[in-house]
Amino acid sequence: MTQKPKPPAADEKHIRRLLEKYSCPVPYHEVRTRFLGSIATPVPVQPLQIVKDLWGGELPEFESMDAVNELIGALINGLWNSLTRHQKRADPFRLTRTITGSTRQELGDLALLRRQELDGFVEGLFNGQDRIDLPGKASSALDTLGEIRAMMAGISELAKDDGKSAKADDLDQTFNHVRELTLIIEKEINIVVLDCTRARRQVMKSGIGFPPPTLH
Template identity: 60%
Template sequence: MDMKKATTTPSNRNAQALLEKHRSPVPFHEVRTRFLGNIATPAMSVAPLQVIKNLWGGELPAFDSIDEVNELLDALVQGLWNDLTRHQKRGQPFRLTRMPAEPTAANLGRHGLVRIQELDGFIEGLFNGEDAIDLPERAHEAVRHLAELRAMMAGICELVSRDPVADDRNQLDITFRHLRELTRIMETEIHEAVLSCTRARRQMLDGIFTEKPTVH
């Protein structure tokens, strides 16, 4: 399966094409998880435009016309960003990028790298550029689990780099089965972090709006 076919909604396809057109240094699969982390973060100062600028190091890329600017922003904000907000619901779990299933050493290395980038993107977005952030307990637990899973993916990448032409089909089959299970765990932990942060943010906002004014 071509990795680009992993997400099939028009908003995803359009966003991916425009990111490639404008040479985003951040790959599409990582942009997805970074946006999701930014959507979920308890931080109240998230600005989608700045998040998009950060994909290019803090400033938007050069454009030939204002129409190109609007096209990119529309695809990333009205399209991809808004589409990802649905994962704040229990019945709409997030899915990581689907990877080639053929058990080869090359696919194994690529699989591990993409998962690392996706996890890094989610944490980058969730922390909103901060070194530390106050997270609800379940989200904090999820972040810890995701860090452990990232270390496993890094270990896989290291193994492949040492033996890039490994051809033990039986061992590769076993490893790919483990990868599929680990991917499901990653998706569960990401979704639980999103749900936990969404609840916490909603409760915080409810508290702000229901707080009675002080009588002087």
């Protein structure tokens, strides 16, 4: 049986330019994780509506149909389709890579970026629902992600507090913690994606439904 070829990698620079051109309020790194959550979710989704939701529910104004097709093509045919590859264990998802920092500001920016990536993934996973049914491993992984999200929010706020002194050694140690947590985030996100993908395939084969779910 011939394997399907991998979707081509998305043109990140092109997508970033388009998001900036149309004043998208959601940063690129968060768009990536929101799309990934939407791909993994057991909730039915429409990719075009997910794109519209980046602008609050409606697409921005365009000068021409070519402009519409360019944006939709970049986000759905490009980014969305490229992210579907991460439903396979052999091709795990990776968070946005950043240049190693050393200052308080850079620490705060990094923690904020990770918090936004987590927010995007969870928002995509829930797709506007208050509660969703998740298989067991995905549910446990989501609990862990929630705990790390709180840590990242705390680090981000602490880094902005100029009233708190910060020694170079303390900053280095916190940077190391954030890097370690980044690896855990990636691991837990991939658990959610793979467990939801596995459960969805079981449903398609059996028509019975998810194994006993955990509500979130």
